[in-house]
Amino acid sequence: xxxxxxxxxxxxxxxxxxxxxxxxxxxxxxxxxxxxxxxxxxxxxxxxxxxxxxxxxxxxxxxxxxxxxxxxxxxxxxxxxxxxxxxxxxxxxxxxxxxxxxxxxxxxxxxxxx
Amino acid sequence: xxxxxxxxxxxxxxxxxxxxxxxxxxxxxxxxxxxxxxxxxxxxxxxxxxxxxxxxxxxxxxxxxxxxxxxxxxxxxxxxxxxxxxxxxxxxxxxxxxxxxxxxxxxxxxxxx
Numbered sequence: 574x575x576x577x578x579x580x581x582x583x584x585x586x587x588x589x590x591x592x593x594x595x596x597x598x599x600x601x602x603x604x605x606x607x608x609x610x611x612x613x614x615x616x617x618x619x620x621x622x623x624x625x626x627x628x629x630x631x632x633x634x635x636x637x638x639x640x641x642x643x644x645x646x647x648x649x650x651x652x653x654x655x656x657x658x659x660x661x662x663x664x665x666x667x668x669x670x671x672x673x674x675x676x677x678x679x680x681x682x683x684x685x686x687x
Numbered sequence: 688x689x690x691x692x693x694x695x696x697x698x699x700x701x702x703x704x705x706x707x708x709x710x711x712x713x714x715x716x717x718x719x720x721x722x723x724x725x726x727x728x729x730x731x732x733x734x735x736x737x738x739x740x741x742x743x744x745x746x747x748x749x750x751x752x753x754x755x756x757x758x759x760x761x762x763x764x765x766x767x768x769x770x771x772x773x774x775x776x777x778x779x780x781x782x783x784x785x786x787x788x789x790x791x792x793x794x795x796x797x798x799x800x
Binding site for chain 1: 721728730733736777779788790793
């Protein structure tokens with residue numbers, strides 16, 4: 574019974590294509606995140622949602638658009654993919670807002686742009 | 688905003704030896720501090736966390752960490768490393784008033800037989 578699940582786990586696509594990654598959590602958490610992990614393992618926050626409302630929007634190209642249809646789901650859509658978008662994208666959720674609550678991570682979605 | 692530095696990119700220890708991974712944070716108020724572990728091809732798993740109270744916190748898998756406010760540090764320790772501890776370790780800092788969790792660059796741990 575996976576707590577935070579992401580699909581797909583692997584994505585291989587050509588430059589210029591559009592792709593989406595889906596995330597669902599069954600933990601009842603209010604807060605969800607997208608993180609990008611580059612080839613050097615550096616984790617960078619991209620977006621954070623609290624109860625479907627965008628809270629954090631880091632300096633991310635507007636080709637990246639998150640969507641939260643309800644508080645259990647946070648999807649990431651990427652337009653016009655570029656080589657530099659190749660990375661592992663992690664979804665995470667947290668039980669508390671504004672209290673530095675621990676994060677529960679999905680297993681990641683590895684995106685390769687050719 | 689808060690930030691984290693992990694000075695060691697890669698550490699190699701022998702199985703059975705003790706381990707200390709360093710973490711320094713920057714934040715103006717009381718931080719919320721975490722250590723996560725990432726095994727190859729996996730997501731991150733929480734090892735332990737510090738919010739308040741006792742500055743020595745115990746975590747899973749025999750790990751512990753000590754919060755030292757005077758040194759802005761939260762180093763991770765284990766008295767005897769097992770081969771299965773080989774992984775990437777991330778220190779992270781959260782804050783009271785925002786959703787923002789910042790991660791260090793990670794320390795890769797290799798365990799020699």
